[in-house]
Amino acid sequence: EKLFTASLEKHSASSLRKLGADPALVEQRGNRAWRSAWTTSDSGYYSCWCDVSARRPEFTAFFRSLRLSAPVQSQLASIEGQLAGEPFIGVHFRGTDGIKGPAKAQSLAALQSRLRRYDRATRFFLATDSGGAREAITAALPGRVVCQDVELESGDSDRLSPDRATLPGMQAAAVDMFALAACREIVCNVPSTFSECASYIRGARLIKLTKTRQ
Structure with missing residues (x-):
């Protein structure tokens, strides 16, 4: 919430799957599911392992829903x-x-x-x-x-x-x-x-x- 007004924790495990996150990285733990879906890469920043280059309406809806803090x-x-x-x-x-x-x-x-x-x-x-x-x-x-x-x-x-x-x-x-x-x-x-x-x-x-x- 230091970046966005709406916490990413509101996105459930099923939502992350729809966005293309690897199901193996998603743990069924309620609204904490995103924590295991977003992992730290060797470059030091977070990645959800989504292929965002594949233009999909789910991506558009997700990114347009973000509001900056x-x-x-x-x-x-x-x-x-x-x-x-x-x-x-x-x-x-x-x-x-x-x-x-x-x-x-x-x-x-x-x-x-x-x-x-x-x-x-x-x-x-x-x-x-x-x-x-x-x-x-x-x-x-x-x-x-x-x-x-x-x-x-x-x-x-x-x-x-x-x-x-x-x-x-x-x-x-x-x-x-x-x-x-x-x-x-x-x-x-x-x-x-x-x-x-x-x-x-x-x-x-x-x-x-x-x-x-x-």
Whole structure:
């Protein structure tokens, strides 16, 4: 409830099964069933093992039912206020897990090339876990990129930041997701459940530059 006003515990084991969670991970213990369905991945964040890329009405209903808590909503309002009155493009660059080495640089170059195709008046909201990507994209599109003022590892670091295991890290992620959701479309460098989930919230068009992680 530090992220959402409605607790995820209200979603029963049967609801989680409908969303595609592995039944083996769900224990029949009333409203605590979700605790065993959502597990911590090796990257340190929670996963319910759902294939959200399969577009299903259950996913749409679930994500559109989420309501942000007051602290997160306040942070989101600050971001949306910077882009009020004009449509904007969401950009999600995933750069610290699942993509490394030369592939990371190539992926960033491909994303920047795609963004340059938009009209010069177009503005962008950038969500990323990579300080190096944030530096490169904001430099390439001066005055046109809005992003959260959160500390990220600088340069080409592969360290996750902000730490997803902390409340500030999770709140920052929620703000990024809902800001992406408010965009006309979302461009992402690699397949990611993060941008997939964002696209469900308000129906934003999702553009994946590659079909697989490299």
